[in-house]
Amino acid sequence: MSDMLKIGTSGVLAQRALLQTTSNNISNVNTEGYSRQRSIIRTNVLDQGTGVITTSRVINTYAERELLRDNARVGYYTAKTEGLSSIDSMLSSDATGLNPVISDLFASIQGANSAPTELSARNSLMGNLEVFTNRVNSIGNNIQEQYITNNRKILESVNRVNDLLESIYKFNSQIVESSTDTSSAAYLQMQDQRDHLIEELSEIIDIKTVDQPNGSCYVNMASGPTLVLGDGCATLAALPSSLDESEYQLGFTYNASRSYTMLSDDVGGKLGGYFDAGDSLREVQRSLGKLTVALADSLNKQNKSGITLENNAGDALFNFPETRVFTKSTTAGMTMSFMEGYAGNVTGKDYLIKINEDGTYALNEKNGNTLTEIFQGNTADLNGTITIPGLGFQLEVAGTPSVGDEFLIQPTANVSYNLSMKINRPEDFAFASVVRASENSQNLGNATISINGVTNTDATSAFSMEPSRSISGANFAATAPVKVVINATGDYEVYDTNDNLLGTTLASTKGGNILANMLSDVSDPDSRVYADPDMTPGYDFSITGTVRNGDSFSIELNTNGFADNSNGIMMQDLEQAQLVQGKINQTVSASYSDMVSNLGSTIAVSNVNLEAATAKRDQTLTITEESSGVDLNEEASNLVRYQQCYQASARIIAASQTVFESLMSALG
Known part of the structure; x- marks a missing residue:
């Protein structure tokens, strides 16, 4: 009983x-x-x-761990797509993109060339030049604002990670204290709440967990340190770069009073996605800056190679402000500016100068955390103006660099939203060529001479002229090629202003590009007088037709050549010129299209991966829900x-x- x-x-x-x-x-x-x-x-x-x-x-342990990985993948691609989509839409739209504005700009140059003395056509060009400048500024500012927004999301994500890590650690502690009764409602509820926090954490960073015998759970980064231990948890921080404070680095510590250990930003989840989106935005910024510099500098140089409607030497159309070079040095500072005429060498990369202990400095190309040394020099030479034509920029050094100093140069990162117009009157477009050529009226042949174009009027050219000054005050240098005479063998002899023979161009060239083909020794095809006629003397000419012994041709300054549009045509031709540096040099429009295409491709791949990751997560969720x-x-x-x-x-x-x-x- x-x-x-x-x-x-x-x-x-x-x-x-x-x-x-x-x-x-x-x-x-x-x-x-x-x-x-x-x-x-x-x-x-x-x-x-x-x-x-x-x-x-x-609990299905395998499915739960797989879900953490799936959450990280979905979070990563969601954040990356989110960080780039708005910029992609802006760049690819005809209403907000750059290519339509570039086309309108060159169309207005062509229109002005058709009537170089009419102010109405020049006013239209003035308006399109302003639209181009404003559009470049607008795109640059929008990219920068999105980059700042992306950085804000990085900070918010790091703060949320820290909150979750602390909460997970506290739940672990409470679970261990309650482990004497593992069947109690409180014990089981705390495990649920802790695991729910872990699941949320997995959306922000890629993690893996290790269950402990006492009921607690250690949390590790998938490829990094342990974040939650039995006796505490780590604290993450998005720390400004030591040089560029707008760029964040991820660090962690177990003790807030100690220094942070740097981590790779390849942490997965939303945080990893935001870091990668930021890198892509910076790449777009640099690419936009590179093509902007290439076009603006080329237009500047060409306008300075012509004569304005008021008979003055042309000046630059755009201003490039000096760019501050980032450094923590207490003994030296630097500023960077572009070298006029060398924009085609601008790469769109960042560079780092490091001062070594042996009295040398190294200039490195910077790609993320990877440095590739370009050349070394003596630190003592880092004073005054340092020209680096191979990279298209120069540095102005103030003070004396010290051992261990670093200088971060970002030539194209800020160009787009700092570009401004220098020209302010339609009369200042220099469509007329600086020089003109003519045939001697006594020539026996029927050949004619034409200027191929003026490409340089600065100190290395054959001219003595200052921007915006009257052409009447300019003159040729003594060694400038100003006369051509045909000799008995049909060759083209070129003379300077003092009738000194500079060189001879063989008859076999048929008069094409006389100065580019001119030799100091007709028996030596390698004895070219000018290595680069585009720089010195800064112009070239061709003779077409039949020439006779003794025929002569002359070159002179184009004073009062208002109706001439030959320099304007060279400005117009820049639309199809391969100005932008790359593995294969490109036109400005092609470079912009490639930039937009590459960004669009990145987003398309991210979207495809997001769909796949979401489908995989849904499948894993189904498995976990079937058991849990x-x-x-x-x-x-x-x-x-x-x-x-x-x-x-x-x-x-x-x-x-x-x-x-x-x-x-x-x-x-």
Whole structure:
């Protein structure tokens, strides 16, 4: 009888536990982060009735860990796409992009060339030049604003990671303290809450977990340090770069009073996506800056190679402000400016100068954290103006650099939103050529001479003229090629202003590009007088037609050549010139199209990967929900079954009581 009472009592208690677990599952069917619980009744090996009852969460460990990886992938591609999509839309739109504006600019140059003395055409060109400048500024500012927004999201993500790490550590501590009763509702609830935080963390950074025997859980970066330990948690920080403070580096520490250890920004999740989006935005900024410099500098140089409507030497159309070079040096500073005429050498890369202990400095091309040394020099030479024509810029050094100093040069990062117009009057477009050529009226042949174009009027050219000064005050240098005479063999002899023979161009050239083909020794084809006529003397000419012995041709300054548009045509031809440096040099429009295409391709790949990652995560979620999720049909069925078992166990108790009463009556 006592055995029946004991058996019935243990059965009632066991079924009550099962009913409580099932009821809890049903009530939490819509609770976020809740894992289905299961109570298991052990066999009583020592006596009759039920044994120990344990309640635990139903977890598919493999699926849960796979879900963390899937969350990180989805978070990464979501953040990367989010950081780039708005810029891609702006760059590719005809209403906000650059290519339509470039086309309009060159169309207006062509229109002005058709009537070089008419102010109406020049005014139209003035308006399109302003539109081009404003559009470049607008695009540059939008990219910069998106970069700043992206950086803000990096900071917000890091702050959220730190909050989650601290909360996970606190839950771990509470779980360990409650581990004496692993079946308690509080214990199981804390595990659910902790795992829910871990799942949220996995969306921000790629992590993996290691379960501990005491119920706690260590959290590691997928490719890095442990973030949550048994005795504490790490703190992450987005730290400004030591030179460019707008660029963040990721660091961590276990003690806020100690220094941070730097991490790779390849951390996965949303945080990794924001870092990669920032890198892509910077790359777009540099590419836009590179093509802007190439076009603006070429237009500047060409306008300075012509004569304005007021008979003045042309000046630059655009201003390039000096750029501050980033440094922490306390003994020296630098500024950077572009070298006029060398914009085609601008690469769009960043550069780092490092001062070495042996009295030398190294100029390195910087690609992320990778440095490629370009050349070395003596530190003592780092004073005054340092020209680097091979890279298209020069440095102005103030002070004396010290050992260990570093100088970060970003030639094209800020060009687009700092470009401004220098020209302010339509009369200042220099469409007329600086020089003109003519044939001697006594020539026996019918050949004519034409200027191929003026390409340089600065100190290395054959001219003595200052921008915006009257052409009447200019003159040729003494060694300038100004006359051509045909000799008895049909060769072209070129003379300077003092009638000194400069060189001879062979008749076999048929008069094409006389100065480019001019030799100091007609028997030596390698004895060219000018290595680069585009720079010195800064112009060239060709003679076409039949020449006779003694025919002569002259070159002179184009004073009062208002109706001439030959320099304007050279400006117009820049639209198809391969101005932008690259593996294969490109036109400005082609370079812009490639930039937009590359960004679009990056986003398209990211979107495809996002779809795949989302599908994979959904599949993993289905697996986890099948094991950890609450199935109402199953729980309702269990509820009925456990209720019946409870009632049956209660009847055992009632039966034992009836037997006891009958027995007492019989003895009574």
